[in-house]
Amino acid sequence: MADFGNDALSDLYRRRDDVSTAYVDVSQDASDARRTSPTRLRAVRDTLSQAGAPTADTDAIAEILEQPPGVASPVSRFIVVRSGEVEVSEVLPGQPMGERILNYGPLPAMIPLLKHRPRDLRYVVAEVGRDGGEIRLYRLSRVQPLWRRDMTGDTQFITKVHAGGWSNKGFQRDAEETWKRNEGELAEVIDRLVRENRVELLVVAGDVRARQLLVDQLAPASRAVLAVVHTNTRPEDASNSALEAEVKKQLIAILAREEDDALNQLVADSNREGGRAEVGVGAVVHALQQGQVEALILCATGLAEKTLLALTAEPWVATAPEDALGAGSLGRVAAADALVRAAVLCGARVFVVDAEQLPERVSVGALLRWQTGPDLLGPAATRPATVISG
Incomplete structure (x- = not known):
């Protein structure tokens, strides 16, 4: 099994074959601490099969879920399997950060993993x-x-x-x-x-x-x-409790500082002319297509009803076929998954946040590597319209 970190997620995203994703709470029952319950495993198998996952994928996922996680509850597992081969398998300590995910499609559903750890420090x-x-x-x-x-x-x-x-x-x-x-x-x-x-x-x-x-x-x-x-x-x-607590506190602090800095910059720059930020699905997709995005910040629940085109080559994402710039399409997928994939493939950081952390009526924003607005290109230049909603 490949040892994927955030730097290698682009390899995962470039592959064409459909993929099975599982994000499951595996907190152990005190009455059966050794194994996941047969009822839970059967439900996982049935849901994946109904989504179209091949038997080889469901078998591989079930085998992993049967294994004790090795850490105290609460704990979840995140698994990506393609054609029976396990590509990602991670134990994620702490309370689940979202609903259970069991799906099969052209893209892995990476949102839960990135919520637990925005990057693999x-x-x-x-x-x-x-x-x-x-x-x-x-x-x-x-x-x-x-x-x-x-x-x-x-x-x-x-x-x-x-x-x-x-x-x-x-x-x-x-x-x-x-x-x-x-x-x-x-x-x-x-x-x-x-x-x-x-x-x-x-x-x-x-x-x-x-x-x-x-x-x-x-x-x-x-x-x-x-x-x-x-x-x-x-x-x-x-006792190692003090050491473990300090490690956890320090790791949380590092990631929280980065997220706070990104959110503060998004709010500041999206409210001033010439700021290096965009908000809204249309504006962020445009920035991703230009390779401008330094950091993508999104609320997955706020994008739950939206879809985008996932492309087989650059610019990786589009709102409509005419914007694909000649790239092939993997079809319409959940907007959050398409945006995250495009950001990773462009080398951008990704922050998955809660709705209340973003400006009102905004579900996605981006910090830019450079600004191409009128203030840089002169009065005749036109700046892509900023879409506030979405």
């Missing part, structure tokens, strides 16, 4: 002690780490001596140097991970002195994304 968790520590590299789309290493450093002078006498200061100095050297080795590994994987969050927990020594030796790029958990998670009987 990477982060590092380090639990450190004076003798070394454990480093784990994660991606938001995976419950298990992408990479992990347990490192044990020099332990010869790891314990400070408090016996007094002329040699006491020497022993203490040796112990401190040992700790510093051990944390320096950890810092080198962490710095490399941050640099090579474009890590956006580094969370450090563990022994208080080890944390201090590690942080002091981190490169500026690592310190710029650092969050410290002031608890020692290294002892075997220690």
